[in-house]
Amino acid sequence: MSKIDPIFAAVTAPGTPFEIGEQEGLRFFVNAPSDLNQLIESARRFGEQTCIVDRDGPEGERRLSYTEVFAWRDRLAAHLEIGRGDRVAICMRNRAEWMVAFLAVMKLGGVAVLLNSRGSAAELAAMVEEVTPALVLADADRAVLLRDGGYDGRLLDVTQPLEDRGDAAGDGLIAKPGDPCAILFTSGTTGRVKGAVLSHRSLITGLLGTQLTGSMVLHNMAREYGMPVETLAAQVPPQAILLVYPLFHISGLGSGFLAPLLSGGKIVIMRRWDAEEAVRVIEREEVTQLSTVPTMLWDMVNRARLEDADLSSIRNIGSGGQALPLNLLEEVRKLCPHSMLGTGYGMTETSGAIAQAVGADFLAARTSAGRVLPLVDLRIEREDGTVCGPNQTGEIIVRSAMIMSGYWNRPEDTAKTFTADGWLRTGDIGYQDEDGYIFIVDRAKDxxxxxxxxxxxxxxxxxxxxxxxxxxxxxxxxxxxxxxxxxxxxxxxxxxxxxxxxxxxxxxxxxxxxxxxxxxxxxxxxxxxxxxxxxxxxxxxxxxxxxxx
CATH class of the missing domain: 3.30.300.30 (ANL, C-terminal domain)
Structure with a gap:
């Protein structure tokens, strides 16, 4: 995606929602709010539209409108008793309570610490010990694990009924762009947990970058069909995403939860991957978007064949981690004839994808990790620090407003991860071809x-x-x-x-x-x-x- 592309120039022109500015060498969205909660509040406008479908609640399926989600968030916020900047750990499997907990922490200006809900008691104890949260929000099973792991601090099981204490208004302050917003864990090369600190600016930039990519795709399709963008947008089915990735992953938090929330989409939660259930849910809920890995796509294809299922509602399929085999690609096309496939490359430390390829771009270089996104600078370095040319292999180094602030309470690890001029060492080995596609060839992080x-x-x-x-x-x-x-x-x-x-x-x-x-x-x-x-x-x-x- 080039900066001189006429569509890109129009979509990011001064006065538009995606207007881009530059400060201290970093590009950013000029009209973006500085506080993630401000962005979240904008989703109230979707009112009675379905926000969350949780198929595994205490009383069976739960369908929550945006109005109901925000009301629940406000009730929970009144129970947290936290101040601005307090760290609040969230430890639950994928469920509506997880999402409401995150929104409540954001409302009160807290820093959401996302624990790996699949971890053992010892792993959870290590994460909690690393960040010393003021409060842990958990479901019943994880609450037991946390106590077994030795955590004796304040803990609230949010799966229990809440007394209505009214609405906690918060302190009314707005976070600065560089203030911590969330901490996500990555083990790194030492095998010890490290908390990547994502600021409000980094998360917001990543989310708006996703919306910008979607807007670019829509404008390009409108040009291809020879119709106004507004006409095409009116014909696009309502967004419904099947949430497969864990919410404690950046992919689950960003593309699986916050991005569809901000777009008025319906988020259909799967507790765990089950191909038979996934096929039924996609058909019943008319799911339009699926982000997954080739393993799950194969499972879905095989199950859909057996059941003669109709998966034609799917419009977007994102797949990362490895290239799609050609035979799988053909099978997906047969089952989802209207779908646009894509891939991406990113990491926890970059608040999500820093390179993407969608549709024709993806098919033109199917084994690539995509092209570098507009607000990201990327270079390939040799071990001696010199910059590689096209098709020359080295470590991928990036700079962007999306990049983390550093590792929580780990100054030495942070210093090793950043270059002297502020670029992030990804630890991934790859190259960039003449057309701007990124190819990953190895992982230095083992x-x-x-x-x-x-x-x-x-x-x-x-x-x-x-x-x-x-x-x-x-x-x-x-x-x-x-x-x-x-x-x-x-x-x-x-x-x-x-x-x-x-x-x-x-x-x-x-x-x-x-x-x-x-x-x-x-x-x-x-x-x-x-x-x-x-x-x-x-x-x-x-x-x-x-x-x-």
Whole structure:
């Protein structure tokens, strides 16, 4: 997407909602509010339109209008008893209460700390200890886990009925753009939790950037069809998104929740992925938008074939993590003939996607991660800090108003992540071609993406090393037709079997972080010239090691 594109110039012209300015080298939306709550308040105008469909409530399905969601938010806010800048942890599975809790924290000027609800008691305790929240908002199951993990601070189970205390008005102050808004966790290369601090400006810029992309797509389609934008917009079906990603992920928080909320969309919550249920829900709720990973798309395609389901309501499918196989792409087109496919690239530290490709752009470079978005600067650097040219591989470095402020209470980690001139080191290795597409070729952070979930090898290896029988260990990803990548482990150990090792990890970390296979080596693991375990050599040896176990 070029800045000299006439449609881009018109959509971002002075006086428009997406007018772009520049300050201290960063581009930003001139007319954006400085406080996320101001943006959220604008959604009140959708009134009686359906906001949330939660199919797993205490009394079965719940359908909440925007009016009802805001009324619930106001009732909950009266119970929080927090001040501006107080950190409030949210620990729940995907459910209406999670969303209402986030909105209530924003109303009172708090900082929402998003805990991984799939974590073990020990993992939750580590996250809480990292940020010392004034309050934890949880559901019943997570409340038990938090107490089991040792948290003895203030905790409110928001799944219980609330006494009506009226409306907590807050202090009436408006946050500054750089004030903390939310903290999301990423394990990083050390295997220890780190809280990425996202400011109001970074989250708002990411959300408005998503709306700008949607506006550009609409204008381009109108030009292609030869009709006014207003005419085309009137023909677009009401937005309904199937929320699959966890809300504690930036993708779930941003594209799955806040972006559709601000657009008046209907958010249909899935507690957990189930292809049979997903197909039924898409058909019944006339879902128009789905953000998922290839694993889930395959599941959906296979189930839809069996049931002869009508998925023609879907207009937008976003898929990240790995390239869509050509045969899957063709099957999706058959089932969803009106759909526009897209991909994106981003991370927690960037408040969401910093590169995207949609429709024809996506099909032109299907294996890419998209083109850099308008408010993002990106460069590819060699190890010596020099900038790479087109098609030359190096680390991806970015700068934008979307970038995090830093890691909570981790100045050393923050300093390592930013360059001296304020650019963020993504830790991803890739290149940019002559047409501006970004291609990811490796992950310097040694992370495995399995079924759409990020698994940090260092974190799993730390837990494995706590088994007294293990002398040394290494984990890495291997190709898997269904998951994209599967985490496997190689250990040098005595008196253990594969199941005991898998169970050890699954009991101490979220179950999806446990290796799916474990191979045993009778010899010390291979090492490189730096005396580090050589995972390149181990990957080459994996078929032989796995066959011998």
């Amino acid at each position: 992370m495995v993406i399995s079924g759409g979930e990020n698994i940090y090898c260092a974190e799993v290896e730390r837990v494995l090393s706590e088994m007294p029988q293990i002398t040394e260990c290494a984990t890495f990803g291997v190709a898997d037709d269904r998951l994209g990548e599967a985490l496997v482990a190689v250990v040098q150990a005595k008196g253990l079997d594969e199941r005991s090792i898998i169970n050890w990890v699954g009991e101490r970390l979220a179950p999806y972080k446990a290796p799916v296979r474990v191979a045993f080596s009778s010899e010390p693991l291979p090492r490189n010239q730096s005396e580090k375990i050589d995972k390149i050599a181990l990957r080459a040896l994996w078929p032989q090691l796995a066959a011998n176990n």
